[in-house]
Amino acid sequence: MSIRKVVAVLIAEAALCLPLMAQGRLQMASLGDFHLQDGQTIKDFRIGYRTFGALNAAKSNAVMIPTWFTGTSKELEGAVGPGRLIDPSKYFVILVDAIGDGVTSSPSNSPLQPRMNFPRFTILDMVRAEHELATRKLKLSHLHAVMGISMGGTQTFQWMVSYPRFMTDAIPIVGSPKLTSYDLLLWKAEEHAIEADCHWNHGNYTAMPVAGMRAAADIHTLNLTTPEYRVEHTTPEAFPHFLESTERRTLRSFDANDWIRQLQAMMADDVSKPFGGSMRKAAAAVRARVLVVPAQQDHMVNPAPAIAFARLIHAKVLLLTSDCGHLSPGCQAGMLDREVAQFLAR
């Protein structure tokens, strides 16, 4: 074989490998200035994502999964794999970082609009940015499915209503089309705890509002699972260590400004807004086949609005019942993964 031929083969092989080399690597798409629904702009908007598997020739196997509250695409990787929530041997999986998660443009990473200078955004803004990623960057005109957990599920509801013909299937997991008073109370408690901190000063701080974030972390932990789960898994004697380690993890991982802005996005969540507040009309817009997955004992995202919405669109409901509460998708992963795989394959 001539040198020329060897080089040609190597180049051809490298080209084949390129998509696989990108597997799971964080990629950033620059989308220029991003105009928000309320008229404000995120300057030099960049959105993070990771892909797994390969797009088929028909471009019909793409599945987009946006992140949960304060979560990143990196943390979603555990959902990707054979026998897991989504199988990259069958689907071209796009994990996408929601606005404000510290990877995609966020209060914590924006040079031009740092901290609370970063404008407020909504769940719909997150979804519009993800739609731009899909169409402008990834050149997709359709997704096989949108699915997500928690705030990812909430974005999935928004996708279903705002881009109804863009996906075949939609699977919102422990998400909500509109918050109840209980959800609002929870997020307000966290917001008020952070704002009580003297280092907060509406985001114009130099130090982190450690004490406020600590209280917010406590509130978050309180509602992430059920009382029964906590009592069973943590003895009173083990509690000081448990508390200290969860607080430390939160303080190490999260920026208070990102936390507040994503909280505010969730608190404004209501897919019926463009329909004059009519959930029935919002539901009538949906075209996707939908599997709604609420958790009965969820103390973080109340399941009632998701169940009511499922009824309106005659969607299948897979009710998680474990005392893990909002963490039920993890605790009941085996069953959930099988049901999701079956639903997507039909």
Add this chain to the structure above:
Amino acid sequence: MSIRKVVAVLIAEAALCLPLMAQGRLQMASLGDFHLQDGQTIKDFRIGYRTFGALNAAKSNAVMIPTWFTGTSKELEGAVGPGRLIDPSKYFVILVDAIGDGVTSSPSNSPLQPRMNFPRFTILDMVRAEHELATRKLKLSHLHAVMGISMGGTQTFQWMVSYPRFMTDAIPIVGSPKLTSYDLLLWKAEEHAIEADCHWNHGNYTAMPVAGMRAAADIHTLNLTTPEYRVEHTTPEAFPHFLESTERRTLRSFDANDWIRQLQAMMADDVSKPFGGSMRKAAAAVRARVLVVPAQQDHMVNPAPAIAFARLIHAKVLLLTSDCGHLSPGCQAGMLDREVAQFLAR
């Protein structure tokens, strides 16, 4: 009838009326310096109480009811009356203000030990002070019953174990002999929210830590009832007004220092402490006939320790099941009042 005779009759009648004239009026007993379990002292200790009904000749019908967390004897008055929790036509009812409630000696009212200069105290200290009120001031050597709601129920557990032969009956209602990790997490969240406030500064503040207390009020409201109850009773549209009014009520009514010190008393609650941590040994000390009243869906005082303790002492359990959660004694008042009356009368 001679003038002398008329005067004598009037004096006799006035003497008969005296106990009735005191009905429900706040009385303060000065008990001098009160030595706490940990060696510290509350100086010039004063304890507040209100009595209803009359002590019988055998001194066998006195019932003591200590206050709930941040509550006062004034707020307990609603429990007193024919057909209510306790009938003053049958019992000599003593409503007693627990240490730190703003009536009995407290951080908020102590001239010598103001704010966080007021020493930490425990549930046992509350009960020891109430025992002194009963014996030294009211000259009682026995109570027909001790009963209470929430932290009043927690004090009742302590009474049963610490003064086992002092009462015939004991009825702890939504109280706990020892906190679970979930209870601890809730109270830590409230404590941390108050401490995050820049006006807190460990109690050496001049202004109230309004923002911190607001966050603590939110957390309290979150756990006072179940998610289902909140969703059913408050629409998302009514939520802003609901939140503002509950926050305002808390800020108007409560002192942050009192709140913190009573929280700390609750967090240290564990009747098994003097028994080397053995709940079995603590239970073996109990002599009273006991009716334990936990609430199944209680998110403020977890029912598991009360139910486990009831099992150890072979006590009757009246399980409240309403979705009012910790407020079930109010929501299920009719049934509870009847059961308590029957239990006390047996």
